[in-house]
Amino acid sequence: ADVKKIAVIAGDGIGPEVVAEAEKVLKRTEELFGYQFETEHALFGGIAIDEKGTPLPEETLKVCQSADAVLLGAVGGPKWDNNSKELRPETGLLGIRKALGLFSNIRPAFIFDCLKEASTLKPEVLEGTDLIVVRELTGGIYFGEKFRRETANGQEAVDTCAYSEHEIERIARQAFDIARTRRKKLASVDKANVLETSRLWREVVIRVSADYPDVELEHVLVDNCAMQLLRRPSSFDVIVTENMFGDILSDEAAMLTGSIGMLASASLGEGAFGLYEPVHGSAPDIAGQGISNPIATILSVALMFRLTFGYHEAADSIERAVKEVLDAGHRTGDIAVDKSTAIGTLAMGQLIVDAM
Amino acid sequence: ADVKKIAVIAGDGIGPEVVAEAEKVLKRTEELFGYQFETEHALFGGIAIDEKGTPLPEETLKVCQSADAVLLGAVGGPKWDNNSKELRPETGLLGIRKALGLFSNIRPAFIFDCLKEASTLKPEVLEGTDLIVVRELTGGIYFGEKFRRETANGQEAVDTCAYSEHEIERIARQAFDIARTRRKKLASVDKANVLETSRLWREVVIRVSADYPDVELEHVLVDNCAMQLLRRPSSFDVIVTENMFGDILSDEAAMLTGSIGMLASASLGEGAFGLYEPVHGSAPDIAGQGISNPIATILSVALMFRLTFGYHEAADSIERAVKEVLDAGHRTGDIAVDKSTAIGTLAMGQLIVDAM
């Protein structure tokens, strides 16, 4: 039988709670569809710092490398915030992205019907908003040379932002491919009026666009994009941009939908392999209380089924189940209008499993 | 008598129209308050490219350098968008900032009563929003070394982001000083979990904060700030950040107030000298029709009076006049609910001058 190996990284904060519910969904999928999953747990982030002295232990990387996909909960928390660079959860995150060749981060941002009112934007502005941010994830200023030096003006710190044609081309192709399966509109975001990397970015995107005459391409300056996301969010379909801009804009886009606690994301490389995680963070303030919302992590499993395994029917089943449970009025505390009726993490997970 | 010299740069698009109204306000201030202004016009941006072959002619720089302040309309337009780097209006903008030592860009973002409904944010979220973004303007990735090189992966483009302690300290002090005159809250925005420049930024801001025990300091990561501006805009007082982050966040902040067409900005250096301009751009689509809104440029004059000349009474008079005219229901097309009742640039300018 075709056994799919999934590396499971629960991580920190609410990570373990929400991942546990997602694993129940994996189990239920086996029963319902006859698929087979083999999960292997691995330490990563703060807990790995505590137990292994490094955020990304060698074993964890091996577990991920021998898996078909990775399911990640969340990492980080105040406990490790003041650690030196090598002992911070974020360093593990950057390390795993690079080591696994995950050059593309895909973040859908859309509105859940039941959360229409949760956005700070007016409903009429938000109406129809359904976009994907495709963020380059292993290049740019995140991974360029960094150092300090002494100057006449005291210490100076330096970060280097570099992009090669190859790095830009592969992320551009992926964004065009995604746009093709959707409304066929691609906004490429750069700062070509100031940055050399952005000028190369724009040149390469224009060159690649020749292979996608059916996709409408626009170039948007990053400052303008930050504004247009607020003014006309529904006019965007796919947005492609470099690492640092993508970090900022994908968070802005997710937040404006009001659904940030429900959104899943995928980090992909050249093949089918991918790392899947909720967009939300480790929420240390509510960890361990059993009140966190497992839906974004459960939907990350659906995304894994679609993008890595091609299990579309099973993905449909999960997404339908989530919708059904929400339509029936069940809510965790973060999305409940009347907090007194909120259910816990376990109850929400069970309802979704039962509805599959 | 103490004659103040003002360099006037009308620029491109609607620039000349809105600057003309601001000059009437200068004239009226002379009559009402007995001040004396000597204005000198200079070419800059697209028009300077057309007439002098460079966006920032030597003469223009000289006019600015011998002035006490600069009033700028707006620069740029599609006509010059595809020019080579040296022949683009933006290059002039970066050049003038550097040449005049304008290391600090001050962008107030608040809500005009008459524009409460213009924002895409819900009124209850926006309520009380009144913040200032203090953006570092002559350092960072904007001014670092830029180049291309050949690699095994094709061409590679490189931008360098550098900050010295001195550069960070002077902008931090200015932000703390401003916060002190307001609600005494400063949010310093960085990406200290990834960038070396941000780590130095945070160290220096913390060091400077020792001199401002009365100001409450928080550190916010740039991606989180892009979200928090949407979620709790009214909780920010002063935001200080580096050049690239400031470009993005100040546009986001201005747009969320819904008042972007009415906001003024100042670019300052060490002394009282400053360059003042509206936050909005050159709006080439409506240029020459006499329908543009001169209020942001007129309010830039008020800001100049406050920050460079210390003419607070005259600044009050301008700001009061603007409020009076708006309260009386007069609107240019961009802010009119019923466009058929909109008045033109000249009429709006005259009403404000008359109300001073």
Ligand SMILES: CC(C)[C@H](C(=O)O)[C@@H](O)C(=O)O
């Ligand atoms: C934690 C941090 C390094 C990370 C990033 O900036 O990439 C995070 O903000 C994200 O978007 O996944």
Ligand SMILES: CC(C)[C@H](C(=O)O)[C@@H](O)C(=O)O
């Ligand atoms: C035109 C451009 C170079 C400029 C900048 O990025 O600084 C503009 O966006 C601004 O904010 O004044």
